[in-house]
Amino acid sequence: MDLLANHDYDINNRFVEYDQVVPNFVSKNVREYCDRLAKAKAKEIQLTGGGKPPAAHPELSTASVAANAVNMEPTATEAFAAVVMVDVSGYSTLTSTLSDQGAIGAEILSKTMKGYLDKIIQTILLHGGDIVKFAGDAVIFYWKVKPSPKMSPADEEIERGEVVLKACHCCMDLLNNLGTYHIDVPQSSTDTLRIHLGIGAGKVFDIYVGGNPGRWEHFIAGDAVSQLSHVLDLAKAGELAMSHQALKFFSGVVNIDTVNIGDYDKRCIILHGLENAKRKISAPSPKEDEDLALWEIAPVEANVELYKKFINQSALYKLQADINQCRLFRAESGLHGLLSLHELRQVTTVFIKLGSLSRWETKEQLVEAQEAMNIVQAALNRYEGSLRQFHVDDKGATILCFFGLPPLAHENDAEYGIKAAMEICEEFKIIFSDFSIGMTTGIVSTGGVGNAIRTEYAVMGDSINMAARLMCHPEAHLSILVDQRSFNLCERILHFDSLGEVKVKGKTRPIAIFRPKELRIDPGSHRVSVHRNPADIIGRLLEKELVARTLSYSQSDSEAKAPLVIMMAEGGQGLSSMVDYTKQ
Known part of the structure; x- marks a missing residue:
């Protein structure tokens, strides 16, 4: 089998293509935003006759033209949302401990956190949450109420309560299954990681900013996000804190007396469980656009070019390099x-x-x-x-x-x-x-x-x-x-x-x-005079001895094969000074 040929294998198990993976690096909101822009531009091109796609694939070909023609503008779209931030407790201590182990410590940290974050991400997606940002040891995600002119004010209030309830169910699932995560890190006293969570609810803005040289960013801001700055710090490891604004909408669909609530003060509410919670109204029927499979499918190929604008260049470079490396070494x-x-x-x-x-x-x-x-x-x-x-x-x-x-x-x-x-x-x-x-x-x-x-x-x-x-x-x-x-x-x-x-x-x-x-x-x-004389270098006795012995050996036997000395050091450790010493 030619590993460098194009294949259409399962994205989870075998060989994948670059454009297959790129869409996974952006949120559902960004994908929908880019798809809308490309579709609108494609329609414009068709109406003006600017593109004449072949009959076999008219939509794809027009979208290909559209993706390159789309001019994105900074935008801020207002909506209601339940916003959650999950933060890992113990991350700072673990990071500091592993930093003493040098490069291997950074790798251990990354692999340890990957195992935990993978499970957190999976749980969020199973509950329909849209992940906006990964911020080190934290993940920010949300559920939005899509405005509709057909929705009455009463129905809209119920819908707002429903998204807060979804957020609460997701958070409790995270705490019950991943509240404590056991790790085995050499030379570290930290053997467990824990999470704490905060929920805010209210007005949010989906912000899109960017431009030259082509990089764009999407983030959310507004009252619901601001609430997180107050409630998250009040949640101890293993706890979920909810703002009073979120509780207001939550209480519209759930009988509060049946909810297991811990601390309750003017700053936040600590929610302990929903196992006995009773609804005030019947649960709504699932909506078509809540099916995750609808956005797991491959998007129109050309829209991937728009997604790339929201992904940092180093990530795209690493993705392509990793795919090439796996194929080169015939690895999955x-x-x-x-x-x-x-x-x-x-x-x-x-x-x-x-x-x-x-x-x-x-x-x-x-x-x-x-x-x-x-x-x-x-x-x-x-x-x-x-x-x-x-x-x-x-x-x-x-x-x-x-x-x-x-x-x-x-x-x-x-x-x-x-x-x-x-x-x-x-x-x-x-x-x-x-x-x-x-x-x-x-x-x-x-x-x-x-x-x-x-x-x-x-x-x-x-x-x-x-x-x-x-x-x-x-x-x-x-x-x-x-x-x-x-x-x-x-x-x-x-x-x-x-x-x-x-x-x-x-x-x-x-x-x-x-x-x-x-x-x-x-x-x-600057500081040239400090090391003008090679003998002024402080320490490095072993290195000096090795250099002297190597040079002496080379000078004593001109016909012998010259020995090789490789000098390696991290930046700021005196490598240049040692090289100057050797030259002199």
């Missing part, structure tokens, strides 16, 4: 096999928080979000970084960027990252009165999570958590904070202010933080 490249391939890299993380966009109340805030997106994309395009995501969660509005993920990887990614962060910072100061930026550098692991319906390449590592901690530190307000490794890698080109050491969540010891000031006039002159 079914979706399960693809998502099991992990990659380790040193990456610079730039985490941005936009305080002014933390609460969405009107569509007018779309302008601010689009301006932020324009500034970030321009900087990333100039310094070859990757936009991971723009989203709103319990921490507010955040933008996550990486420098060093393929295909945009460089020897000096930290320098690229700090220059981009400084450019973004200066532009933001003109527009926004409240923002902060955290930047770190470290080893991360990239690997897939999910299943045949919803998939994501998760990027995990302690340095990403630390970037979020720095971003939220008060000293980061209207500026940038960087960690020790980023400082070491960028000190050659930048002046920094040392802000001492601070305590952060997940670390037993304080960490050093720095604030970048301005570029050095002559970066090449």
